[in-house]
Amino acid sequence: MTKHKDNQTEEQILEAAKQVFQAKGMDGARMQEIADKASINKAMLHYYYRSKQLLFEAVFNKAFALLAPQLNAILNDDSALEDKIRSFTQNYISFMMKHPYLPNFIIQELNRNPKFIESIKNNVAFPNISKFKMQVEQEVEKGTIVSVNAEQLFINILSLNVFPFVASPLIKAFTNVDDKAYKAMLEDRKTAVSDFIINAIKK
Template sequence: MAKTKINQDTEGQILNAAEKVFQKKGMDGARMQEIADEADINKAMLHYYYRSKQLLFEAVFANAFSLLAPQLNKIINDDSSVEEKIKNFTNNHISFIAKHPYLPNFIIQELNRNPKFFEQIQKNAGFPSLEKFKTQVAAEVEKGILKPIAGEQLFINIISLNIFPFVATPLIKGFLKLDDKGFKKLMEQRKTEVSEFIINSIKK
């Protein structure tokens, strides 16, 4: 029992350390020795838990996604209106990415390298289901609350507007002449800007 607890504590320590290093250096720039130092363990122990940096990165992503997915699934499938869902989803999604800014680029990189990776993620408990959301969008279109739009297209619009600034952070910082503090402030404002933009574009 004690050994299991030690193993769990050490693994959690490694994942927290790896996330910090990945956030600072990215997947390519991070080194296993840096992660071991951050976790206050030796490199041999790090390799005992994770044989490669890729496996460690996937574990960090899976851990982060396991926290995000249930939140988003709950929002999408609650009994609120489509308008409220857009507001809540955008707020939660952008807040989460701001805390884990390496995730969007990792997802794109990993899907290009290993298309089956997402199939593994989909098997996780709490993975968001869009069926209720699509049905609700169709119903509100039918009632004349929303302009004609498919639930799938609406979801893609929301995801795209939320994620793109984090994928293109250096580009946006350069164009807008922003430092880290200015970018964070812009992303905080974006929680409202994105939801209002989408809602105004689909409401009758």
């Protein structure tokens, strides 16, 4: 009952679809371009994924499944707050430099189609803030950090880490730096951002 040529084609399609969807979005993507990039006939796309919408969802869910564990690292880990912030920043920026299209893709399509949220909320290990919230509240009570709302801190951490990837063309233009210099700045941010955050909340 095994497929003869295994699922190689299916993988090729998914990889090609990922590239095209992430570069051009759902609306800008063309099935023909995906087929070309996967070196197959356009009809194969429909044979394996039925429709553009379903193919897109497969790509989207796979992308989100890649991102989610990164966030769970800071939300559900047991280490101390300061350590978490440092390791998260370090890891997240490294990860994003390898997948620069990812955050924009997720954010964009989620904005365009908010009902997707419901679908991903069940799907994978969806990041949950509750543990992080408890930890922050404990640290505030202990007096090791200034009084800060956990949600706001979480937003701040996320903003500082994600935004430079989402808005890179704009920031590059404003700061007048080329691609190479921007990469160096991102490299610096692996430590600069955690210093910034920890400074901001330390008593």
